[in-house]
Amino acid sequence: xxxxxxxxxxxxxSDKVSVICRALRRAIIEQALEPGAKLPEDSLGExxxxxxxxxxxxxxxxxxxxxxxxxxxxxxxxxxxxxxxARDAFDIRIELERLVVRQLAGKLTKPQIAELNAHVDAEDRxxxxxxxxxxxxxxxxxxxxxxxxxxxxxxxxxxxxxYRCCLTLSLYSRPHSSECAINEHRAIIAALVKGDVDKVMxxxxxHLDSVATRALVAPSPQRGRDLLDILAPYADEASGDRVxxxxxAVRR
Amino acid sequence: xxxxxxxxxxxxxSDKVSVICRALRRAIIEQALEPGAKLPEDSLGExxxxxxxxxxxxxxxxxxxxxxxxxxxxxxxxxxxxxxxARDAFDIRIELERLVVRQLAGKLTKPQIAELNAHVDAEDRxxxxxxxxxxxxxxxxxxxxxxxxxxxxxxxxxxxxxYRCCLTLSLYSRPHSSECAINEHRAIIAALVKGDVDKVMxxxxxHLDSVATRALVAPSPQRGRDLLDILAPYADEASGDRVxxxxxAVRR
DNA sequence: ACAGCTCAAACTGCATGCAATTGAAGCGCC
DNA sequence: GGCGCTTCAATTGCATGCAGTTTGAGCTGT
Numbered sequence: 001x002x003x004x005x006x007x008x009x010x011x012x013x014s015d016k017v018s019v020i021c022r023a024l025r026r027a028i029i030e031q032a033l034e035p036g037a038k039l040p041e042d043s044l045g046e047x048x049x050x051x052x053x054x055x056x057x058x059x060x061x062x063x064x065x066x067x068x069x070x071x072x073x074x075x076x077x078x079x080x081x082x083x084x085x086a087r088d089a090f091d092i093r094i095e096l097e098r099l100v101v102r103q104l105a106g107k108l109t110k111p112q113i114a115e116l117n118a119h120v121d122a123e124d125r126x127x128x129x130x131x132x133x134x135x136x137x138x139x140x141x142x143x144x145x146x147x148x149x150x151x152x153x154x155x156x157x158x159x160x161x162x163y164r165c166c167l168t169l170s171l172y173s174r175p176h177s178s179e180c181a182i183n184e185h186r187a188i189i190a191a192l193v194k195g196d197v198d199k200v201m202x203x204x205x206x207h208l209d210s211v212a213t214r215a216l217v218a219p220s221p222q223r224g225r226d227l228l229d230i231l232a233p234y235a236d237e238a239s240g241d242r243v244x245x246x247x248x249a250v251r252r
Numbered sequence: 253x254x255x256x257x258x259x260x261x262x263x264x265x266s267d268k269v270s271v272i273c274r275a276l277r278r279a280i281i282e283q284a285l286e287p288g289a290k291l292p293e294d295s296l297g298e299x300x301x302x303x304x305x306x307x308x309x310x311x312x313x314x315x316x317x318x319x320x321x322x323x324x325x326x327x328x329x330x331x332x333x334x335x336x337x338a339r340d341a342f343d344i345r346i347e348l349e350r351l352v353v354r355q356l357a358g359k360l361t362k363p364q365i366a367e368l369n370a371h372v373d374a375e376d377r378x379x380x381x382x383x384x385x386x387x388x389x390x391x392x393x394x395x396x397x398x399x400x401x402x403x404x405x406x407x408x409x410x411x412x413x414x415y416r417c418c419l420t421l422s423l424y425s426r427p428h429s430s431e432c433a434i435n436e437h438r439a440i441i442a443a444l445v446k447g448d449v450d451k452v453m454x455x456x457x458x459h460l461d462s463v464a465t466r467a468l469v470a471p472s473p474q475r476g477r478d479l480l481d482i483l484a485p486y487a488d489e490a491s492g493d494r495v496x497x498x499x500x501a502v503r504r
Numbered sequence: 505a506c507a508g509c510t511c512a513a514a515c516t517g518c519a520t521g522c523a524a525t526t527g528a529a530g531c532g533c534c
Numbered sequence: 535g536g537c538g539c540t541t542c543a544a545t546t547g548c549a550t551g552c553a554g555t556t557t558g559a560g561c562t563g564t
Contacts, residue, residue: 016518040544040546041546042544042545042546045519050519051518051519051520052519052546053305053518053519053520054517054518056309057308060269060309060313061312064313064316064317066405066408072267072525072546072547073525073526073547074527075526075544075545075546076546084403085404085405088403088404088406089405091351091406092351092406092409095347095348095350095351096347098347099343099344151336151337151340152337152340153341153413153416154344157344157409157413161405161409164405268547292514292515292516293515293516294514294516297549302548303548304515304516304549305547305548305549306547306548306549308516308517324517324555325516325517325555325556326515326516326555326557327514327515327516327556
């Protein structure tokens with residue numbers, strides 16, 4: 001299982017660091033760590049049996065991937081992408097994954113096709129499990145596709161942006177709604193095997209677009225739950241009659 | 253000058269680390285540091301007046317961007333992308349930059365147009381200078397465009413992939429050949445201002461495509477200068493009559 | 505000369521220690 | 535009771551030290 005962990009040694013320096021990175025990445029996209037969750041270097045180091053130095057390095061890498069937010073002299077937190085950033089991430093993802101299927105159409109080997117089918121079967125089986133797992137599997141399907149291009153760079157970018165999208169999904173989409181995704185995955189495989197480039201690019205585009213719009217229905221500020229951002233407009237009109245009392249000065 | 257250094261605080265943790273990153277990035281794309289150049293932590297730290305810890309962290313970031321190669325227990329080196337990786341990078345870059353101009357077409361403000369024109373003028377003026385500087389300026393034109401989308405994610409990816417392409421250009425293209433690039437940049441600005449989405453996407457596509465093909469003319473193994481890779485086929489037929497004598501066992 | 509061996513210098517991997525900054529509890533004052 | 539100030543534990547920023555690995559220079563035997 002565990003759908004091909006690394007393969008490309010791009011970045012991910014030593015071992016300990018990359019182990020921590022993988023663990024955190026997974027925890028984040030499975031929502032074990034929610035956006036905004038604190039990630040103190042000490043606790044991380046202790047949890048993984050390494051020193052702060054290593055934990056710190058791992059946080060740096062994850063920050064470079066956009067999964068973690070680093071603020072000077074403050075505890076690192078799981079990133080909380082804005083709605084706009086989420087939309088941008090999906091736009092980029094669509095282009096990248098169109099590129100993936102364009103390169104792959106009609107070029108899949110038999111074992112690759114089998115691997116893809118096996119993965120979708122696994123997705124199917126996971127429908128009974130938790131949402132978190134099926135979200136992760138759905139994301140990993142796309143990463144698996146990217147791997148098959150044999151382009152480390154493409155793998156890296158697709159992975160990164162897919163994880164990011166995963167993160168935003170957990171932020172802005174409540175009911176999850178991955179029901180039809182599995183069928184769409186099967187359709188993509190079929191078109192890929194058939195070698196119909198235009199069709200598969202169209203399928204991938206509409207697949208991702210529908211995932212995005214299903215999730216990011218509207219700017220819907222309520223779901224942003226940044227608390228301070230939500231309160232900001234109220235604070236601006238510094239008048240009485242406030243529903244929520246603001247704690248002293250809300251600076252930054 | 254210095255075309256907008258950071259803007260997005262994504263990654264780039266503290267200050268010292270990001271200063272080193274920027275310096276190294278620039279040195280790399282200006283070919284002050286050639287691909288394969290060694291980057292010992294000690295020397296770096298000494299040069300920038302910081303400890304190895306910080307230098308190491310910076311190397312980690314650059315490795316995540318693909319500019320530096322980290323090998324366990326070995327001195328870090330400036331990355332040496334293979335021809336195939338170079339081609340892949342350009343493919344990705346084309347898609348990303350098409351996205352940039354699609355978002356920008358007809359939406360540029362007056363000051364933005366002025367900034368772009370000023371940059372191209374600077375490129376023009378730099379034609380007398382060294383190749384390295386004009387390559388850097390040409391790259392920064394594209395990054396400047398990305399900045400104008402106001403999408404930090406897009407900025408990050410375009411920057412990264414553009415730097416990577418810059419690196420490969422310095423590896424595989426000898427005469428440089430940026431003559432016409434400036435005119436192409438001007439044409440893109442014009443189409444952008446006019447708001448002709450299809451035209452500007454086409455322009456950007458052909459611009460990057462021509463840069464890529466001008467540079468990456470053929471797999472041309474000779475230019476890969478990896479020495480060991482070049483020699484590999486000779487080593488395979490472990491026979492006498494070799495032109496170059498191989499030093500003991502050529503392991504990895 | 506030349507291939508192989510040995511060993512010391514160079515370098516990385518990692519933990520730990522100290523100073524500086526932050527966040528929040530505690531405390532007095534209005 | 536609520537507001538502001540002080541103080542202290544928690545936490546980061548960074549340098550340094552030690553152990554293990556790699557590199558390559560020099561030596562030896564052929």
